[in-house]
Amino acid sequence: MNFSKRKSDFSVSPAALCVAAGVVLLAIGALPGVTNTLARAAGKGLDVEVPFEIKALKTPGLVAPYFLQDDHGTMIVSDQAGGVFSVTFGGKVTPLADKSKIKNPAGVAIGPTGFGSYAGNVFVLAAAGDAKAPCEVERIDKSGVVSTFAKLPDAAAPATECRDLEFGAAGTPFAGKLYAVASGNATIYSIDASGKASAFGTYDKPIVFELTTITFPPASDSKAANTMLIGMRAKGANASKVGRIGMIGADGKMKDDVYLVGFIRPSGFHWSPSNFGSYGDELMIADTGKLASESDERDGTVYRVEKGIARSFAAGLIDPTDMKFIGAKAVICDPAEKGKGQGAIVIISSLL
DSSP states (O other), X not given: OOOTTOTTOOEEOOXXXXXXXXXXXXXXXXBTTEEEEEEEEOOSSSOEEEEEEEEEEOXXXXXXXXXXXXXXXXXXEEEXXXXXXXXOTTOOEEEEEOTTTOSSEEEEEEOOTTSTTOTTOEEEEEESSSTTSOEEEEEXXXXXXXXXXXXXXXXXXXXXXEEEEEEOOTTSTTTXXXXXXXXXXXXXXXXXXXXXXXXXXXXXXXXXXXXXXXXXXXXXXXXXXXXXXXXXEETTOOSSSOEEEEEEOTTSOEEEEEEEEEESOEEEEEEOOTTSGGGTTOEEEEEOOSXXXXXXXXXXXXXXXXXXXXXXXXXXXXXXXXXXXXXXEEEEEETTTTSTTOOEEEEXXXXX
């Protein structure tokens, strides 16, 4: 059942319930902003039905959620309309820096222990002036003071179109550095604790890529261990599903092999925790689809990766731009869920 044409609803992929006489499709009707359904679990023998819930969180004061991080169970969220906020699962929104201090924020990151004296500080990748200005990294200290931490140098072209900001995963070759994504010049930057930024890698040959988000796979991933994963799409591509997740080594070079391909614009991906119903320890990928500025289609989709194959898990989003797991919940930023410039934080949780 697909509710993708209904502006206030989400849809999830239909599930099959196996019975002795055959297969019966079962779906539960949509409520405004909330859809419950049954998702198939891939198990041995008969499949079992695993219920989950998808809903838009009510967050008064938050306009267009863009990127997020987990801060000990609380969400740190940037708003395309300006500002950075702390958001609880109960919907309480607390400004960390309003739009007068950070006008055009994108990726957010939280300083880990060992990154200079900045543990617990919030770092924000933001355009320095208007939305088309070069990106720089702002720092919000624990008292709420905002200062510029790093300016991104040109890499053949200015570092515009700010996207993700992530600290390298502990125990990997990327640890101890902050990584910023500038899609305008197809460059990822590395930043040390002194605030010195340098181009880690530029991905414009032989094709110029649009870059989205980065993450670091678990050590158990035999294909991508000790690499950085990056969501990317060839700029100007006419074909729809040419988006991919690329692999970047510790030397900043893109691997010839891709991790996964066949998306429109993969824009947020994270491994689920072991307690996420029967989909624990699987890679989940949010695909933006066509941008809301180009189309009003609800083609934003969440996929789960099982045995190297991406399978549709939830659909009906507009422009999912980031996704992370916080506890046992998948948290998605969709800055256009309610229409252009009017978004929501979307929560998916298992009901088991």
